[in-house]
Amino acid sequence: MAIIRDVMPAFDLLQPSSAADAQKLLQEHGSDAWIMAGGLDSFDWLKDRIKKPKVLVDLSGIDELKGIRVTGDGVEIGAMTTLTEVAEHPEIRKNYSVLSQAVSVVASPQIRNQGTLGGNVSQDVRCWYYRGGWPCYRAGGNICYADTPVGRNREHAIFGADRCVAVHPSDSVPALIALDAKFVVQTSKGEKTVDAENYYIGPDLDITRINMLQPGDLLTAIRIPSTWAGATFYFEKVRDRNVWDFPLMNVASAIVLSGGAISRIRLAVNAVSPRPMRLKNVEDAVVGKPADASTGEMAGKLAVQGAVPLQFNAYKIPLMRNLVKRAVCGVAGQQAYGALTGDLDTQEVAWNS
Amino acid sequence: MSARWPTIRMIVNGEQRGIQAPPMKRLLDVLRQDLHLTGTKEGCGEGECGSCSVRMNGELVNSCLIPVLQAQGAEIQTVEGLAPKLEPGGTLHPLQEAFLACGGAQCGICTPGMLMAAAQLLETHPRPTLAEIREGLAGNLCRCTGFMRIFESVLAASTQASQPALRQAHHAR
Ligand SMILES: Cc1cc2nc3c(=O)[nH]c(=O)nc-3n(C[C@H](O)[C@H](O)[C@H](O)COP(=O)(O)OP(=O)(O)OC[C@H]3O[C@@H](n4cnc5c(N)ncnc54)[C@H](O)[C@@H]3O)c2cc1C
Ligand code: SF4
Ligand code: FES
Ligand code: FES
Numbered sequence: 116m117a118i119i120r121d122v123m124p125a126f127d128l129l130q131p132s133s134a135a136d137a138q139k140l141l142q143e144h145g146s147d148a149w150i151m152a153g154g155l156d157s158f159d160w161l162k163d164r165i166k167k168p169k170v171l172v173d174l175s176g177i178d179e180l181k182g183i184r185v186t187g188d189g190v191e192i193g194a195m196t197t198l199t200e201v202a203e204h205p206e207i208r209k210n211y212s213v214l215s216q217a218v219s220v221v222a223s224p225q226i227r228n229q230g231t232l233g234g235n236v237s238q239d240v241r242c243w244y245y246r247g248g249w250p251c252y253r254a255g256g257n258i259c260y261a262d263t264p265v266g267r268n269r270e271h272a273i274f275g276a277d278r279c280v281a282v283h284p285s286d287s288v289p290a291l292i293a294l295d296a297k298f299v300v301q302t303s304k305g306e307k308t309v310d311a312e313n314y315y316i317g318p319d320l321d322i323t324r325i326n327m328l329q330p331g332d333l334l335t336a337i338r339i340p341s342t343w344a345g346a347t348f349y350f351e352k353v354r355d356r357n358v359w360d361f362p363l364m365n366v367a368s369a370i371v372l373s374g375g376a377i378s379r380i381r382l383a384v385n386a387v388s389p390r391p392m393r394l395k396n397v398e399d400a401v402v403g404k405p406a407d408a409s410t411g412e413m414a415g416k417l418a419v420q421g422a423v424p425l426q427f428n429a430y431k432i433p434l435m436r437n438l439v440k441r442a443v444c445g446v447a448g449q450q451a452y453g454a455l456t457g458d459l460d461t462q463e464v465a466w467n468s
Numbered sequence: 469m470s471a472r473w474p475t476i477r478m479i480v481n482g483e484q485r486g487i488q489a490p491p492m493k494r495l496l497d498v499l500r501q502d503l504h505l506t507g508t509k510e511g512c513g514e515g516e517c518g519s520c521s522v523r524m525n526g527e528l529v530n531s532c533l534i535p536v537l538q539a540q541g542a543e544i545q546t547v548e549g550l551a552p553k554l555e556p557g558g559t560l561h562p563l564q565e566a567f568l569a570c571g572g573a574q575c576g577i578c579t580p581g582m583l584m585a586a587a588q589l590l591e592t593h594p595r596p597t598l599a600e601i602r603e604g605l606a607g608n609l610c611r612c613t614g615f616m617r618i619f620e621s622v623l624a625a626s627t628q629a630s631q632p633a634l635r636q637a638h639h640a641r
Contacts, residue, residue, distance in 0.1 A: 222515070229529050
């Protein structure tokens with residue numbers, strides 16, 4: 116059946132002007148409702164008739180969800196703040212540059228101008244079978260089309276798969292995990308604050324949901340505590356094209372060094388698993404060690420332990436080993452801002468070794 | 469039927485316009501179908517190619533992914549607004565001259581989007597480096613030119629002091 120993909124199907128459009136109203140409407144309509152932020156992800160799902168909400172709740176008129184506030188303890192970013200604003204904000208560039216760096220390599224200028232941080236962290240997986248409307252596990256069916264001998268799974272997971280092998284595609288999330296960001300969620304039981312890494316759930320827990328949000332819930336803000344302000348940061352994204360593309364993998368770290376040794380570290384990798392991964396075991400293993408190549412080697416090896424490649428994505432194992440290595444020791448004498456991001460030569464190093 | 473739809477007011481290429489349209493209609497379709505501004509093209513319809521790029525409130529966006537409700541009250545510039553009141557013998561925008569002179573357009577499908585992205589770039593970076601041009605045009609795909617001629621065009625538009633020089637370059641080809 117041909118789908119006229121340009122034309123929106125019919126649904127009720129609700130345009131609340133406050134977060135409280137939005138939440139009320141979401142609670143009222145439950146699983147019939149779809150939240151629309153910038154609409155980049157939403158548009159495709161709706162036009163293609165793959166998600167069929169009865170009610171669309173448009174957040175674009177809610178001013179209180181927009182903008183960045185410098186608080187006594189870090190910064191608070193409203194869920195409806197655009198990626199461009201996040202990338203360019205002076206306080207974020209100064210003290211939390213891993214986030215400006217991560218966000219500034221999302222897609223294209225056009226998409227960063229329209230896409231919001233709340234939408235970026237809440238976007239669904241990009242698996243083409245699922246996006247193409249195939250009735251796979253994640254869509255509520257009982258098969259995974261990607262995890263077959265002929266399935267196209269070059270971009271898919273090496274960790275955390277449980278029937279579904281799709282990866283989380285966001286560039287901002289690993290940076291937010293490295294910064295120990297807190298996501299502020301309004302639920303029917305009031306406000307909840309969750310650690311960035313715990314916003315996500317894996318297919319083992321609920322295969323049809325990418326994050327903890329239940330029908331009726333709303334992400335209102337992301338808070339970055341000052342704990343890691345001015346730390347030594349590292350971010351690197353590897354993708355097929357130097358611009359526009361989703362990550363094949365990305366890595367983010369925040370490190371505090373004292374006397375050449377790693378005294379504190381947070382480390383996250385994305386596009387390797389259905390859930391963005393914080394590498395707690397690697398963090399623990401490198402604390403107290405010098406930030407040098409041998410610590411990096413050790414970290415890289417540890418990071419990929421237990422990885423399970425699919426037919427076409429075994430390259431992700433050496434890639435991850437190298438990215439983790441650089442995120443741990445590559446920061447030693449170098450100011451990470453702008454280093455290596457999407458650089459073809461470094462990608463080759465990662466691919467060939 | 470259209471009476472049921474809300475009125476969307478926008479300033480398009482400097483003119484106040486009011487259109488009755490389904491609020492979730494794509495800005496792209498409103499521009500092309502309701503306002504007959506067919507300069508803006510659709511390539512992919514999913515944010516990947518940039519051929520639908522327009523400027524909304526001074527920012528570059530993909531009009532294929534903007535529900536027109538989000539353009540309520542906005543100021544929109546399309547490729548038609550680059551060289552206003554274009555008549556035979558009138559002046560083109562320096563970027564348009566440069567694209568002509570340097571071979572920056574072939575089939576032309578990507579060109580309106582490229583021009584808008586380039587116009588946006590030149591506003592913030594009047595003398596861009598090649599790296600800045602690449603970044604500024606990062607969301608725009610071209611299947612014909614191989615991009616180099618487009619980058620040259622933008623560079624030329626940003627450095628050429630006068631239009632006649634560009635035209636001469638064009639005629640010399
Ligand atoms: C061509 C293209 C290329 C891209 N490349 C990249 C890339 O390289 N890296 C990357 O990280 N991303 C990439 N993206 C993803 C893009 O950044 C996201 O689509 C975008 O950030 C989604 O944001 P949005 O504001 O448009 O959200 P929407 O599309 O409106 O929403 C996205 C999802 O989040 C939910 N949601 C949104 N806001 C909230 C909220 N406040 N509370 C609860 N749920 C909410 C929506 O219901 C929806 O399910 C790309 C997208 C496109 C179209
Ligand atoms: S990887 Fe997940 S989303 Fe893709 S086909 Fe398999 S179950 Fe569906
Ligand atoms: S048509 Fe809008 S980006 Fe391709
Ligand atoms: S000129 Fe044909 S796509 Fe660019």
